[in-house]
Structures are given as structure tokens and as C-alpha cells.
Amino acid sequence: MDLWNQLMGGFxxxxxxxxxxxxxxGCALGTAIGVLPGLGPAVTVAMLLPITSQVEPTASMIFFAxxxxxxxYGGSTTSILLNTPGxxxxxxxxxxxxxxxxxxxxxAALATSxxxxxxxxxxxxxxxxxxxxxxxxxxxxLGPPEYFGLMLLAFTTVSAVLGTSTLRGMTALFVGLxxxxxxxxxxSGQARYSVGVPEFxxxxxxxxxxxxxxxxxxxxxxxxYEGRSKATLNRMNKVHMTRTEWRRSWPAWLRGxxxxxxxxxxxxxxxxxPTFLSYALERxxxxxxxxxxxxxxIEGVAGPEAANNSAVTATLVPLLTLxxxxxxxxxxxxxxxxxxxxxxxxxxxxxxxxxxxxxxxxLYIGNVMLLVLNLPLVGLWVKLLRIPKAQLYAGILxxxxxxxxxxxxxxxxxxxxxxxxxxxxxxxRFDFPAAPVIVGVxxxxxAEAQLRNALSIGEGRWTVFVERPVAAALLxxxxxxxxxxxxLKRRTEPVPPVEPADGAR
Amino acid sequence: MSQPVSPPxxxxxxxxxxxxxxxxxxxxxxxASISSVAGYAGIGPNVVPWAVAVALLVCGAWLVWEAxxxxxxxxxxxxxxxxxxxxxxxxxxxGVLANAALITTIGFVLSCTLCYALAVRGxxxxxxxxAGTPRQTVMDVVTGMLIAAPVFxxxxxxxxxxxxxxxxxxxx
Numbered sequence: 001m002d003l004w005n006q007l008m009g010g011f012x013x014x015x016x017x018x019x020x021x022x023x024x025x026g027c028a029l030g031t032a033i034g035v036l037p038g039l040g041p042a043v044t045v046a047m048l049l050p051i052t053s054q055v056e057p058t059a060s061m062i063f064f065a066x067x068x069x070x071x072x073y074g075g076s077t078t079s080i081l082l083n084t085p086g087x088x089x090x091x092x093x094x095x096x097x098x099x100x101x102x103x104x105x106x107x108a109a110l111a112t113s114x115x116x117x118x119x120x121x122x123x124x125x126x127x128x129x130x131x132x133x134x135x136x137x138x139x140x141x142l143g144p145p146e147y148f149g150l151m152l153l154a155f156t157t158v159s160a161v162l163g164t165s166t167l168r169g170m171t172a173l174f175v176g177l178x179x180x181x182x183x184x185x186x187x188s189g190q191a192r193y194s195v196g197v198p199e200f201x202x203x204x205x206x207x208x209x210x211x212x213x214x215x216x217x218x219x220x221x222x223x224x225y226e227g228r229s230k231a232t233l234n235r236m237n238k239v240h241m242t243r244t245e246w247r248r249s250w251p252a253w254l255r256g257x258x259x260x261x262x263x264x265x266x267x268x269x270x271x272x273x274p275t276f277l278s279y280a281l282e283r284x285x286x287x288x289x290x291x292x293x294x295x296x297x298i299e300g301v302a303g304p305e306a307a308n309n310s311a312v313t314a315t316l317v318p319l320l321t322l323x324x325x326x327x328x329x330x331x332x333x334x335x336x337x338x339x340x341x342x343x344x345x346x347x348x349x350x351x352x353x354x355x356x357x358x359x360x361x362x363l364y365i366g367n368v369m370l371l372v373l374n375l376p377l378v379g380l381w382v383k384l385l386r387i388p389k390a391q392l393y394a395g396i397l398x399x400x401x402x403x404x405x406x407x408x409x410x411x412x413x414x415x416x417x418x419x420x421x422x423x424x425x426x427x428x429r430f431d432f433p434a435a436p437v438i439v440g441v442x443x444x445x446x447a448e449a450q451l452r453n454a455l456s457i458g459e460g461r462w463t464v465f466v467e468r469p470v471a472a473a474l475l476x477x478x479x480x481x482x483x484x485x486x487x488l489k490r491r492t493e494p495v496p497p498v499e500p501a502d503g504a505r
Numbered sequence: 506m507s508q509p510v511s512p513p514x515x516x517x518x519x520x521x522x523x524x525x526x527x528x529x530x531x532x533x534x535x536x537a538s539i540s541s542v543a544g545y546a547g548i549g550p551n552v553v554p555w556a557v558a559v560a561l562l563v564c565g566a567w568l569v570w571e572a573x574x575x576x577x578x579x580x581x582x583x584x585x586x587x588x589x590x591x592x593x594x595x596x597x598x599x600g601v602l603a604n605a606a607l608i609t610t611i612g613f614v615l616s617c618t619l620c621y622a623l624a625v626r627g628x629x630x631x632x633x634x635x636a637g638t639p640r641q642t643v644m645d646v647v648t649g650m651l652i653a654a655p656v657f658x659x660x661x662x663x664x665x666x667x668x669x670x671x672x673x674x675x676x677x
Contacts, residue, residue, distance in 0.1 A: 174561045272631045414604060
């Protein structure tokens with residue numbers, strides 16, 4: 001069996017002592033930053049991107065992937081014990097998990113989230129193993145018009161579906177696209193918006209934007225608005241689940257996994273939506289409805305946690321096979337691959353198959369490591385929550401400097417980081433989502449290149465997007481994503497049927 | 506869904522919308538000087554910048570309109586305090602900007618230590634805790650060093666990434 005052999009080859013690479021060490025470092029660091037509020041996996045990977053100049057690609061991708069899903073394990077610990085979610089994907093866990101911990105069941109909540117994450121992460125990895133090569137086979141046949149359609153879909157979903165207001169999501173997206181326009185045009189080689197600054201010729205790095213928005217912006221926000229907010233820490237107890245709790249957790253884990261995976265693979269912007277859906281589903285199916293929102297129901301932790309980890313793992317499918325990131329961290333991972341000159345996309349499975357399979361194998365290994373790191377050792381991580389906020393955020397600024405300055409040794413970038421940090425502060429205060437900016441910066445130039453290549457294929461005619469069935473279907477979905485929620489919302493009042501614009505024809 | 510909005514909120518939201526319009530104007534100004542030579546593609550390197558400028562203009566205008574007619578729609582109440590603590594912001598800004606200005610002259614370790622000390626002071630101020638006593642300042646400088654120096658060694662020695670030092674020794 002071909003798939004089996006490739007996977008075993010991957011295990012052979014991933015299980016070398018040095019790669020195991022990188023996976024362990026990634027998982028441990030990921031758990032730590034997941035536990036710490038204010039530091040997410042995207043920023044951490046962004047800050048560590050300079051290591052790509054020294055470490056070989058397979059090792060660093062294993063390391064970064066470990067950080068990514070390690071953060072999801074750690075984030076739930078914070079959500080359960082502290083009344084602030086460690087990561088956005090663990091927001092729902094904060095609802096029920098915190099309630100459970102308050103009523104003295106912190107241990108059970110931590111156990112179901114760690115074991116649920118393990119079950120979901122492992123099952124999702126099996127699905128990635130089986131799906132990714134199939135998707136890659138299909139993706140090889142796609143041309144520039146289809147890629148442009150996919151990227152347009154990513155833009156729309158990330159800005160229209162995420163967050164509450166489509167307008168603010170779109171504004172954020174176009175700010176990101178504007179940043180993406182700076183630098184040398186990929187096709188004609190012409191400089192755009194360089195205003196005489198040599199750094200601008202190279203463009204605005206996605207790392208700088210991520211660190212500015214998430215690390216510096218978050219530090220600013222904490223200082224300006226959150227100074228007087230108090231966090232209360234719940235009491236820990238033995239991490240253990242009773243027989244009934246096991247019985248109630250199992251089905252929720254499996255449902256969460258099934259719900260999370262498809263959301264990770266489509267560009268629907270990360271793991272927030274599936275976790276909320278899973279929470280709603282568990283609440284509906286539960287035989288202990290009275291526990292939801294009061295003493296805390298274990299299903300309400302188990303389901304969303306599984307959905308979160310499953311979605312996070314599934315983001316690897318579009319990232320590796322199409323080169324399209326569906327979450328902020330995936331966008332940074334894409335930028336790591338670009339640093340190595342590796343083109344993510346269907347060819348990756350043939351040109352860098354050793355890397356891809358080692359990465360997938362490392363996911364299996366990493367999930368086991370994380371289970372060990374998070375179940376018996378959870379007390380160790382909880383100690384991190386005792387770091388005072390002031391020292392924590394000031395320290396984050398030092399790490400932000402390393403990441404941004406280390407990228408291309410330019411002090412100008414640090415000024416730029418400050419400006420993006422102020423932008424992040426304003427966006428946070430006025431409820432603009434940050435993910436569309438990141439996706440805009442990294443996918444903008446790629447989408448523009450695909451658009452212009454597509455038009456070259458169509459000899460300058462825009463009809464190339466509707467004449468090719470797959471491209472037309474993608475455009476129709478884009479229109480649907482924007483229009484459908486509005487139609488559903490107005491279902492109560494009679495509306496004349498809206499004729500979707502081109503693409504649907 | 507939107508609650509009654511206070512006059513300052515209306516003003517702030519309008520300013521954010523105007524900010525988007527200014528950005529749009531900047532994009533348009535820049536786009537005007539980009540060549541439109543299309544080659545085979547049918548569209549030149551100036552088309553996407555123009556499209557972004559127009560889209561930002563529409564978004565900005567729309568934001569202003571929302572702000573003037575009852576405030577942003579579906580706005581989630583921001584977390585944290587009502588009032589902004591601009592003194593704390595000034596301390597943090599001083600830290601980050603001083604770091605940017607000085608890193609190449611006084612080196613990574615000293616510059617980051619300075620940034621850390623200034624930022625901690627601002628963050629403590631925002632928490633309403635006493636800040637700026639000599640003892641505390643010394644502690645902050647020492648803590649900052651203890652974070653910055655190992656990071657510097659890790660990146661320069663182990664990963665061979667260039668970070669500026671104040672001396673040529675590579676240790677500080």
C-alpha cells in the first residue's frame with residue numbers, strides 16, 4: 001500500500017532523535033504559550049521564524065506544527081482555570097469549563113479537554129493522512145482561474161463569516177490587501193508604494209504584521225484598557241474523570257471531531273465556528289441540560305475542545321495541498337515554507353514528499369507527547385498563570401523585537417511594528433477582526449498573480465472565470481457566502497429573490 | 506442590537522471611518538503613479554491597487570455612515586475599562602520607539618532592557634499600582650537584562666542570527 005509506505009517513511013524521518021527533540025520542544029513551548037494569556041501560536045511561530053535560516057525545513061516545520069497544536073491544549077487549561085480564554089478557539093471552553101472549575105470539578109474539565117484533544121487530534125490526523133493526497137491529486141488539475149476563485153473564497157469567508165459585522169471584516173481585509181500591495185510587483189517587477197524606503201521594496205512581511213497586531217497591539221490594549229480588569233484563578237484538583245464522566249465525554253468527543261474537521265479544511269477562518277456549533281449541539285443533545293451555564297456540563301467542554309483540535313489539524317489539508325491558509329497560524333506556516341523557497345501546493349506532495357510525510361507523522365507523535373505533557377504535568381503549566389501581567393506583556397515586547405528585527409536586521413521594521421501595534425489597538429477597541437488583515441497580506445499578492453495569470457490564459461477576457469466550470473462554481477459559492485446569511489436573516493419578511501451576479505450563470 | 510451611542514463614541518467611530526478613507530486616498534495617490542502596461546494579462550500592475558483604493562473608500566464611507574446613524578452595527582462591547590489610560594500608552598510607546606531608535610547603537614540587550622523597564626512601568630501604572638520607585642526600577646532593569654541577554658545569546662550563538670551588540674565580543 002503506497003499511502004502506508006509513505007507514512008512509514010514519514011515516521012522514520014520524524015522519529016530520528018533530533019526531530020523528536022524538535023517536536024517535543026514545539027509541544028512544550030506550544031503548551032506554555034497556550035497557557036499564557038496574550039501570546040498565541042501565530043505570534044510565537046512568527047517570532048521564531050528567523051530560525052528558518054539555520055534549521056532545516058523538516059525540523060522547523062515539525063517544531064512549528066508542535067507549537068500550533070500544543071497551544072490549543074494549553075489554551076484550554078487557561079480557559080478552565082482563569083476567566084480569560086487562552087486562545088480564541090478555546091473561548092467556548094471558557095464558558096462551561098470555567099463553570100465546572102468553579103463548582104469544584106476543574107480536574108474533570110481538564111481531563112476531558114486533554115483527552116478529548118488527543119482523541120480529536122489523532123482522528124483528525126488519520127483523516128489528514130487519507131484526504132490530503134486525494135485533494136492534492138485533484139488540485140494538480142486546477143489552473144490560475146480556479147486558484148483565484150479559491151483565494152476569493154478564502155477572502156470572503158474570513159472577512160464575512162468571522163466576526164459579527166461583514167463591513168468591518170471587509171475593511172480589515174482591504175487594509176491587509178493594501179499592505180500586500182507594497183513592494184515589487186511579482187509579474188511586471190515594478191516597485192509599488194515604496195516611497196523611497198528600501199525596506200518597502202521587499203514588501204511588508206506578514207510576520208511583522210502578525211507580531212504588531214497580536215503581540216504589540218495586545219500589550220497596548222492591556223495597558224490602555226485592561227489595567228483594572230482582575231482575573232480570578234480557580235482552584236485546581238486531581239485530574240481525573242469518573243466512569244459517568246467518561247461515558248458522557250466519549251460521544252461528545254466524536255461529534256466534536258466530526259464537526260471540526262470539515263470546518264478546518266474549508267477556508268472558513270479557523271476554529272471558532274465549529275467550537276460554537278459543537279457547543280450548541282451538545283447543549284441540545286445533552287440529558288443534563290440543567291448543568292449548562294450553571295454548574296458546568298462536561299459535554300460542553302468535551303465537544304468544543306475536540307472540535308477545536310480537529311479543525312486545527314484539518315487546516316493542514318488546504319495549507320499543504322493548495323497553499324491556502326485558513327487560519328492565522330496557517331498563514332505564518334505558509335510564510336515559513338516560503339522562507340525556504342518551498343511552494344506549498346499540490347506539487348508539494350511530489351517535490352517535498354519527505355517533508356510532508358514527516359510532518360504528518362510528527363502529528364501522531366506530537367499528540368501522544370501532548371497528552372503526557374498535559375495530563376500528569378498540568379500543575380506545572382498552571383504555575384505560568386502566576387506570572388504578573390505587567391512583567392509578562394513587557395517581556396512579550398522583547399520577544400517581538402527578536403522576531404521582527406531578526407527577520408531582516410532593520411530598525412525601520414521596529415518603527416513599522418509600532419505603527420501596526422497602534423492599528424491593532426484601534427481594531428481591537430472598535431471590534432474589527434484581525435485575521436482578515438493577516439490573510440490579506442499573505443494571500444493578496446498570490447491572488448493578484450493568479451488573477452493576472454488567469455487573464456493571460458483567457459487572452460484578456462474576464463469570461464475565463466465563468467467558462468471554466470470549477471472556477472464558475474467557486475465564484476457562485478463566494479456569492480452564496482455573502483448573500484445567503486442575509487437572506488436567511490430576512491426570512492421572516494418577504495424579500496424579492498436576489499439574482500446573484502455573474503459566476504452563478 | 507445596537508445600543509444608544511454616546512456622542513464621543515460617534516465621534517471616535519467617525520474618525521475610524523475617516524481613517525479608512527485617508528488610507529484609500531493614499532492608495533489611490535500611489536496607484537496613479539504605477540504604470541498600467543498590461544502585457545499579456547489584460548490588466549497592469551496598477552489595477553489591484555486601484556481596486557483596493559476604491560474598496561477602502563467604500564468601506565470608509567460606509568463606516569462613517571454607520572457611525573452617524575446610530576453607531577457601528579452589531580458591535581460587541583469591547584472588554585476592559587470605559588476610559589483609556591493614555592499615560593500607560595505613552596510609557597509603552599516610549600519603550601517600543603526607544604528600542605527602535607537605539608537598537609543599532611546601544612545593542613540588542615541594553616535597548617531591549619530599556620524597552621522592558623519603560624513598558625513594565627506603564628503597565629504597572631495602568632493597574633493602579635505604585636510604579637517608579639528606585640528599588641522597583643532597579644529590579645525591572647535586572648529582570649529585563651535577565652530576559653534579553655539569554656535571548657540574545659540563544660539567537661546569536663546557537664542560531665547564528667544577526668542581532669546588534671554594543672561591543673564586538675558577541676556577549677552583549
